Each structure stands twice: as structure tokens, then as C-alpha cells.
Amino acid sequence: MDDKWFKAQQRRVGVTAEDIAAKLGKSRTNVSHILTGRQAMSLDWAKAFAETLKVDLATVIEKAGVTTAEQAQQVNPGFAEADAAPFVTGPSIGAGNQVKTVAELFGGGRPGIDVWRVKSAAMALGGLLVGDFMLVDTHQAERVKSGDVVLAQIYSRTGATTVLRRFEPPVLVAASTALEDQRVHVVDGVNVVVRGKVIASWRQP
Secondary structure, three states, rough: OOHHHHHHHHHHHHHOOOHHHOOOOOOOHHHHHHOOOOOEEEEEEEEHHHHOOOOOOHHHHHHHOOHHHHHHOOOOEEEEEOOOEEOOOOHHHHHHHOOOOOOOOOOOOOOOOEEEEEOOOOOOOOOOOOOOOOOEEEOOOOOOOOOEEEEEEEHHHHEEEEEEEEEOOEEOOOOOOOOOOOEEEEOOOOOEEEEEEEEEEOOOO
């Protein structure tokens, strides 16, 4: 259970344990017990956390330690990882260890600082190519400045999409020549939410 991540998300959106508990008509004590590991994170609770914290269900399940990032994505099919996806160690243990080692050199390996992998060419002109690794600091989600490269979530009726963009207040813009990437997105904290700042990137040989 990454309780620091959950508390950081509460501060980000300005909600209390009471707000989360109210989704299920429960007490804040239940929320405290979940965050301290005294009570299991059920699917109903995960949905309540996701809705209140304005994050996707898969991430809540992963951060709660219920399952791996890869398995978590399977329970949330409405969430499309368009431009990037959390890095999940595959069958090659050696490759996973190499990525972990590089990430730690850049300051990773701490709660809230996660390794992601680029899945699209949305920031290709900015030097981030498909297959590159990135270190994303979720603690800096609310402190991003003009020119920062960020991961953000765009919500719609059918789910949400993760996008990799450059932040030019108050909008997100791509660094790509592809027509589908040219639309700008206004960060409003509800429909478009910055998830974290890219603090490092590298290309694994």
C-alpha cells in the first residue's frame, strides 16, 4: 500500500478521507484502515478512491498493492494508455533490472516516482521516441511550469486516455507532425488533469 501516493492525490484534488468514505456511506475510519493496511482495498472502495481522487481505477488498484500494474490495466478496459504506459518487468529479468538501475540513478525507486515507457510519437520532435523510458514524478503534478513535459489524463464518457505532452499554460501541446496529435487540451483539473512531470528519460540499448 503506497499510502504516501494516496495522501498526495488527496492534497492534489483537495479532498478528505470523509469525502472518499462518503461515496460508500462509510466512515473516515474505514479509509484510514485501508491506507494503513488494516482493511483490504475492495473493488467498491477502489472505485470510490478513483472517482474522488480523479485518477484511473487501474492506478488505484496498483498503488494499493492489490496487483501488478499490468494486471491492473486489465480490470480497467475503459482506460486507454495512448501515449505512454507504466513499465512492467517482462520475462527478461536482466532487462528489468537494467531499467531499474538506470531509474535509480535518475532519482527513481521512491514512492510516487514511476518508470513509464513511451508508446506513441506525440513528443517525437521533443526527443521522446517510441520505446524510450521516462521517470515521472507524480509529486510535481501541481507544480509544473511552462515548457515541462508531463503525463496527463483526458477523461471522456467512455473512459480516460493518458497523453504525453508539453505544458504551455493553460494547455497541453504535442511535439509531433501527426494530425491526430495537433489538438490542444486545456488543463481544467476535471476533464484534463496533469498526472506527473517527466523528470528524466533514456533509451535502453
